Amino acid sequence: MTATTPGAGAAGATPEGSPLLALEDVHVVLGGHGAPSARAVDGVHLQVRRGEIVALAGESGCGKTTLARTVLGLQRPTSGRVLVDGVELGTSRADLRAWRRRVQLVPQDPTGSLNPRRTVYEAVAEGLRIHRIPAETGRREDDLVAEALERAGLRPAERFVARYPAELSGGQRQRVLIAGALAVGPELLVADEPVSSLDASVRGTILALLLRLRDELGLSVLVVTHDLGLAWNIADRLAVMYLGRVVEAGPTEEVLADPQHPYTQALLSVVPETGRLEPVVLRGEPPDATAIPAGCRFHPRCPALAEGPAAGVDEHLAARCRGEALPLLPPSAGHTAACLLQAAKAEGPGNPAGAPDDG
Template sequence: MSGNDVLLEVDDLKKHFKVNQGWIASLMESFGSGEPDYVHAVDGVSFELREGETLGLAGESGCGKTTTGMSLVKLHDPTAGDIVYDDTRLSEASDAEIKQFRQNAQMIFQDPFESLNPRMTVYDTVAEPLRIHDIRNETARVQRALEFAELLPAEQYFDQYPHELSGGQRQRVAIARALVLDPDFIVADEPVSMLDVSLRAGVLSLLDRMTDEFGLSVVYISHDLSLLRHMCDRLAIMYMGKIVEKGPTDQIIENPQHPYTQALINAVPVPDPAVGRDRVELQGEVGDVIDIPTGCRFKNRCSEYIGDVCDQVVPPLEAKTDFEQDIACHLYDSAEGYDPYQDMTGSPSASETGEEPESTPADD
């Protein structure tokens, strides 16, 4: 990390999506005889991102990590909670402040086949952000961004279209587009998962160099813990819309404490037949993200279930004795003075947030 100043602060972020239930349910709702259902994609996430830091978000598909990343760059408006960027609370920011934020916050999407407009040339794709923000020296900046993304010579790619490029070249164009505005931080959502194995090392090396040379803060989203260990300073593990463990990456990988984190790490294959490990298997299925269970959301799959406290009390994410990471689990001693039975609360309904959720379902 190159600095200790907090660049981005996420405070109890929630993003709920209204479920499309059909015309009969909609009609009943309009007459006040039915209540809408909501997908609790992100349901109370808090963390800080420091200047020059790389933070990894990991978890199973559907845990909410992509929705969290899209909310960070204002592609989703939060249902509740706050995002504070450089001392500016985005929920209270003016239009001019939001436009400035969008210049400083960029995203690299998972699928380069979908994230690039097939009707735009490479030059127009990379130049479009400059035109939106009325930034001069367009050609020079586009050329610099493409050269950094190792598309050489840059002029050769100016007039090419996405269908004329390989998958790796498309993702490099997406990286150049994200860098051309000189942002402060980038969200990278599974940036190499759609690429061939032979191409991944090159793109990851580029992303690593991007972080070092530009001093960027980066949020990496991935289910690949080995990738996150290589790329990230800190790691946050998500399950059903909540962070269950958070701390230094090496500490979490070497000494996982939450039962879910232990199961994820145990599932990573080790290329050495002589290495023996205790097998950790998750029982059952992921819980219902519409009808959220009370207490711990992991309780029905947890081999360490300890009784009523797991059923009734939502475990807070907090520092535990003798561990460097924060853990949301009743297995460990809570912070001094904390009484878990004073926090017997479930997830709030959408009506309690004061915001109208969107009607688009969340994929992740």
């Protein structure tokens, strides 16, 4: 299928009810040419609707950054499809340029992302110049820069335009990055650990800003994070990723109030808001996309399998976990989890455990 990215004026061609962004069975294999191949993204379905905040959570090495790069058009999928407004994202320079105006990255490290020799004005104006927005819209560049800064909470803008990054606080630098993203008028922000480098006292204000922008501008946001506490505070839906696959997904409140997958339970156990005194310590090595195990890819580190009979897991079920591949989770089907143990628990004693219908 040959397709192109819909431009900003292509709304009339958008299939009715299509999400802004949809990933369909996306695979990304990295390496090769003598190096071990890494299945960094290994069959992911994901949707982001208009005006929705979706959190993609998991520890380092789970594939979430590679998936974010794929969403941004910086990494081409090995297979699968990236759909924008229901139309497959094209791979030509013109297609990707059009998409990169509609989607903008908010990096996690404002200190490393801002050029210390460039003023705030220059940092925010960069995207405007790349996409030639002043010429296209007939508006003055300085007006567009000021508008973006004020939307990002840097008011009045004239106090900030001539400053350098070293003259700003960490929170103000993060707002400059957000202003730079907003300046081009995107429909989707990809926020990569947007508050991980900030003091706890500042994090809440940046999350509140993202929520306000969603409400005022109708922005969609994909938040990439290792912190389920952040997802709890900001996201409408949550997808938990492990070793290249989404292992649990659904409305954030449902997933975090009743996590079904042992990996989600372990991540949630270290969130202070849960009130849990003893965090779940995962055994074994962190995810390695060059050595994906057979069966459930989480089974080498699964606390329930480690406890075995003490956790109510019989040997037959444990053998299935170690050898039976589970189907992929669908893009949007309520609260779903890819876990044979949870499926067996749901079926109750006396019934053979089957793989969940939706993975």
